[in-house]
Amino acid sequence: MSELLADFFLLRDPNVRWVLAGTVLLGLSAGAMGCFAVLRKRALVGDAVAHAVLPGVCLAFIVAGDKDPLVLLLGSVIFGWISIVLMDYLIRESKISADTSIGMILSVFFGLGVVLLTYIQSSGNVNQSGLDAFLFGSAASMLPEDVMVFGLVSLLVIIAIILLYKELKLVSFDPAYATVIGYPMKRMEVVIGTLLVVTITAGLQAVGVVLMASMLIIPAAAARYWTDSLWVMLVVAASVGVMAAISGTFISYSAPSMPTGPWMVVAAAVLFTLSYLFAPKHGEVRRWLSLKKDREKIGWENILKTLYHLEEQDKNTERARTRNEILKKRRVQPEELKKSLQKLCKMNFVSRLPGEPESYLLTALGRERAERIVRVHRLWELYLTERLNIAGDHVHDDAESMEHLITPEIEQQLAVLLGEPTSDPHQSAIPYRHSDKGGDV
Numbered sequence: 001m002s003e004l005l006a007d008f009f010l011l012r013d014p015n016v017r018w019v020l021a022g023t024v025l026l027g028l029s030a031g032a033m034g035c036f037a038v039l040r041k042r043a044l045v046g047d048a049v050a051h052a053v054l055p056g057v058c059l060a061f062i063v064a065g066d067k068d069p070l071v072l073l074l075g076s077v078i079f080g081w082i083s084i085v086l087m088d089y090l091i092r093e094s095k096i097s098a099d100t101s102i103g104m105i106l107s108v109f110f111g112l113g114v115v116l117l118t119y120i121q122s123s124g125n126v127n128q129s130g131l132d133a134f135l136f137g138s139a140a141s142m143l144p145e146d147v148m149v150f151g152l153v154s155l156l157v158i159i160a161i162i163l164l165y166k167e168l169k170l171v172s173f174d175p176a177y178a179t180v181i182g183y184p185m186k187r188m189e190v191v192i193g194t195l196l197v198v199t200i201t202a203g204l205q206a207v208g209v210v211l212m213a214s215m216l217i218i219p220a221a222a223a224r225y226w227t228d229s230l231w232v233m234l235v236v237a238a239s240v241g242v243m244a245a246i247s248g249t250f251i252s253y254s255a256p257s258m259p260t261g262p263w264m265v266v267a268a269a270v271l272f273t274l275s276y277l278f279a280p281k282h283g284e285v286r287r288w289l290s291l292k293k294d295r296e297k298i299g300w301e302n303i304l305k306t307l308y309h310l311e312e313q314d315k316n317t318e319r320a321r322t323r324n325e326i327l328k329k330r331r332v333q334p335e336e337l338k339k340s341l342q343k344l345c346k347m348n349f350v351s352r353l354p355g356e357p358e359s360y361l362l363t364a365l366g367r368e369r370a371e372r373i374v375r376v377h378r379l380w381e382l383y384l385t386e387r388l389n390i391a392g393d394h395v396h397d398d399a400e401s402m403e404h405l406i407t408p409e410i411e412q413q414l415a416v417l418l419g420e421p422t423s424d425p426h427q428s429a430i431p432y433r434h435s436d437k438g439g440d441v
Contacts, residue, residue: 031242052080057113069150086105323337
């Protein structure tokens, strides 16, 4: 295995050099260009264009009589553009919805391509061998001249994205603003459409029309989980495309019966799954941990507030409270209450007093934190009743949620806006005895 890895990564096989160069450039351009398709919600357009270029490949072959990569490239670009124009026309001028238009163009053009491919295969043309590879891709069968043509096209797409980065960013994120300031939107739509078609065309022989959309969409979708910055997203998407290209090429090299293109897509899907689960910014594991932490925080803050209410109820800050007293005041599972009290004791918000039964007493720090939670709750109730004219008996549930979300800055603004009131709509006192030194935990 180590010898196989050495042979591959040291590029000792000339054929591996060409195939790897072509797939890596494809991964770079498709990953980067896919970002704009995903951000502009045009991912399915890429799928439709990828299928629509097949009749262009076939007609170019029929006209030229052989698999000249430049001729095939020209035919693909022409039909790719025809498909985009027709989709836009159907969406704009008919009652057909966008998804219906995309589905129609995809199926009709692909069906026409299959008909033409079948005709070519039955024509007896000796140069037709390998033309069906455009369906599912066959990177291993690429000749050096194919790699040079399609690789150069991919490289030009990357250069165009770098040069037009600001314009593409503006059009992708705020097309309405771009129109208002007089930006040539139609011209940019033409540029973006052309780059998309050219990117798809460049990957046909490596990945094929059926799977090409995957190399556009999957790396961009994976990159979206890692960042909110477009530039970083472009870099990550291109990197995912490159890693997928290297993985697919290596698997095909180590097991010659395995096709490169499909394995590139599988590798990209694996990288997407890892991003979906473990990306530090938007990954599902991070989201789950964050939600778990928020639920725990809400839980112990509610118990802290309940202890304050018990003190407020009998005006006794010296008496410790048992778990049963807390459970009578607030509905919560006993096990959840136990965990919340342990957390509060660990943070020095509550003191646990031994005995039978155990009892709990707010510390000075815990009382300050509890006062802040109660203060925010009652300020928000007052805001809803005074400023939004909501009945006093309808504001508690909303305040119960907002008390955990309102920041100290917003709390201060609320107090100033309401004139630092001393009581809420239910005539309960709003505590101002301490500043909020507890901070956010």
